[in-house]
Amino acid sequence: RVLTTTALIDRAEGVSLVRRANFGQDPAIRGTQPAQVGVVIEGMKIFHACVDRMDPVTSYVETENLQRLEISRGGFDLTQASAVGGVINLVTQKPRFDAALSGHSQFGIESASRHRFSRNVLHLSKGDFAARGSFSYRRSSDMAAGGRGPIDNTQFAKYNYKLDVVRRSDQHRFEAGVLADEAWDIGYPALLMDARRASSLLLNAVHEWTPEHPRVHSLQTKLYVSDVDHWMDDEHRDVTQRQVMRDMNMPMQGQTRTWGLLQTLSLSAHRQTLRVILDAYQLQAFADMEMISVLPDVSPMYLLNLADVNRRHAALTADYQRTLTQRLEARVNIRVDRIAQNLQDPVGRQQLSATWGSEDLDKRLGARSMSMMLSYAQNTVSSWTFAWSNNARLPTPLESYGFFLFNPADGYFYTGKPSLRPEQSQQMEIGWQYEREGRRVSLRLYDNRMSDYIVGVVQESIFKTYQNIDRARLQGVELGFGSPIGRSLTLHGDASYTYGRNETFEEPLPFVAPLEARLGLTREGRRTLFEINSRLVARQARIAHRTTLEDETPAFAVIDLRAVLDVGDNYRLDVGIDNLFDHYYYEHLSVGNFPNPGRNLRLALDVGF
Numbered sequence: 001r002v003l004t005t006t007a008l009i010d011r012a013e014g015v016s017l018v019r020r021a022n023f024g025q026d027p028a029i030r031g032t033q034p035a036q037v038g039v040v041i042e043g044m045k046i047f048h049a050c051v052d053r054m055d056p057v058t059s060y061v062e063t064e065n066l067q068r069l070e071i072s073r074g075g076f077d078l079t080q081a082s083a084v085g086g087v088i089n090l091v092t093q094k095p096r097f098d099a100a101l102s103g104h105s106q107f108g109i110e111s112a113s114r115h116r117f118s119r120n121v122l123h124l125s126k127g128d129f130a131a132r133g134s135f136s137y138r139r140s141s142d143m144a145a146g147g148r149g150p151i152d153n154t155q156f157a158k159y160n161y162k163l164d165v166v167r168r169s170d171q172h173r174f175e176a177g178v179l180a181d182e183a184w185d186i187g188y189p190a191l192l193m194d195a196r197r198a199s200s201l202l203l204n205a206v207h208e209w210t211p212e213h214p215r216v217h218s219l220q221t222k223l224y225v226s227d228v229d230h231w232m233d234d235e236h237r238d239v240t241q242r243q244v245m246r247d248m249n250m251p252m253q254g255q256t257r258t259w260g261l262l263q264t265l266s267l268s269a270h271r272q273t274l275r276v277i278l279d280a281y282q283l284q285a286f287a288d289m290e291m292i293s294v295l296p297d298v299s300p301m302y303l304l305n306l307a308d309v310n311r312r313h314a315a316l317t318a319d320y321q322r323t324l325t326q327r328l329e330a331r332v333n334i335r336v337d338r339i340a341q342n343l344q345d346p347v348g349r350q351q352l353s354a355t356w357g358s359e360d361l362d363k364r365l366g367a368r369s370m371s372m373m374l375s376y377a378q379n380t381v382s383s384w385t386f387a388w389s390n391n392a393r394l395p396t397p398l399e400s401y402g403f404f405l406f407n408p409a410d411g412y413f414y415t416g417k418p419s420l421r422p423e424q425s426q427q428m429e430i431g432w433q434y435e436r437e438g439r440r441v442s443l444r445l446y447d448n449r450m451s452d453y454i455v456g457v458v459q460e461s462i463f464k465t466y467q468n469i470d471r472a473r474l475q476g477v478e479l480g481f482g483s484p485i486g487r488s489l490t491l492h493g494d495a496s497y498t499y500g501r502n503e504t505f506e507e508p509l510p511f512v513a514p515l516e517a518r519l520g521l522t523r524e525g526r527r528t529l530f531e532i533n534s535r536l537v538a539r540q541a542r543i544a545h546r547t548t549l550e551d552e553t554p555a556f557a558v559i560d561l562r563a564v565l566d567v568g569d570n571y572r573l574d575v576g577i578d579n580l581f582d583h584y585y586y587e588h589l590s591v592g593n594f595p596n597p598g599r600n601l602r603l604a605l606d607v608g609f
Helices: 005-010 346-357 396-401
Strands: 016-020 027-030 037-041 065-072 084-092 101-110 115-126 129-140 156-168 172-186 194-209 214-234 251-269 272-293 301-323 328-343 361-375 382-393 406-407 412-415 422-438 441-458 462-485 489-502 516-524 528-537 556-567 571-578 602-609
Touching: 005 016, 005 027, 005 037, 005 065, 005 406, 027 037, 027 084, 065 556, 301 396, 328 396, 361 516, 412 441
Parallel strands: 037 084, 412 462
Antiparallel strands: 016 027, 065 084, 101 115, 101 602, 115 129, 129 156, 156 172, 172 194, 194 214, 214 251, 251 272, 272 301, 301 328, 328 361, 361 382, 382 422, 406 412, 422 441, 441 462, 462 489, 489 516, 516 528, 528 556, 556 571, 571 602
């Protein structure tokens, strides 16, 4: 697979990407912001270390390790997290028992940034033991935008490796795994600084028991540890010319440490199932920065952006599903979250006390969430879904305790507020699906009414603090279709639109993606595949004026081509051209209007054995 993980996510209806550079795009769902979206790796919580979100969780899983994406839009599936925007669960590949020795390698290049990559996977198995290992390496030079030359300082390099082992018996299955990602020399021309190094490590151990019991289906226990570190600086920037923090170098470092437990009990009876999930973790988050003036008479300064936050989070979720009739199924989720959090660094406590006075910085918060879904099979080819949820999102550590955080998306410095209340959301969705003889149509309408919405509110000049505001609302529609044309051709497409409004300040919600549509044609043979895909994005003129600085973005359209050829049993050639007409464009969610790549020739060779 040539595409990156974020490119695969971007193909999903209702999902947009916040683009800060040629690396590490951040997903947003249905007009919500990345902080309102939960991104987990098989349910495990792993947190970015960079206060500017240069290292989103999606950058830690490469495509050779990805088995599937589980995207929950909205707050209806509470089993992974309680997030008002939705949850993206990255499910990774596991060892197989079907061959004693197998594997494959992929080598490729992309022309727009001279992106070279190599992906390698090896499977081993013997009896009831199996192992899988992978290693990938990627290096990119400066990226060229449409119709223009390379953009300076858009390079990156990284490697990723994963190792999993499995031992199984009649009623027990043991797994252990390690996932590591190391990136360096990452340019961010739209931000104030560049990433010198981004490092992540995830260790996990799993035991699953499947007893011979009529009601108990399985009991799974998962333990995990994650370490994430991030270093950034502006050593190679001319700080004397910029408008923000002029004449000052600002090296920054961040880290997160997470220890977690996931335990899932699955029960079943006649026409019904129940899963009870215990989700507990402890997070340590720290970030600091130096401010070193290039002027000899100015003394250096030091501050803590996250002053050693300690957060203990426990959640209990019940997921009940029942077949009511031959045509009607019901699903109910109930979730209870509790956190206790504090600042452990005395200097950081003094910093926030200067803003909030005698307010207690040690906080305990709770949230209760519930969702219900009905699925009705109208006949053998069409069905309806009706969903409702009342859920809450707890404030992030940055929203609670962040200090002097510059947001390049709107140009303000943010400070957290320890007394933030959980964000509340009431959502409804109606969906219709039709599928017959290869033809399919899907339609979803949704409404998301939020209260105690967490947003930055201007205090003075260029400074904001996170606050709860009364009301905000998101409404939208998503449409998808596919239809065979003849024996080997398929026409497919989708469209999505979200309307967002800040009802407290009576203006549009900021950073909501505009109307978008995709249309494609695929021809698939026994050993070949040809695709032509188009993407059309409308102008976004609904922008915020009172609460943030946002600009309108123009419409654009791009066309991509792809061809896949199987050569023998063990070789596959994958060729593609993205942005065929070399159009210069940028997304509404691109920070600083950072452009997408220009015409990009992709070439990859897969070799298997």
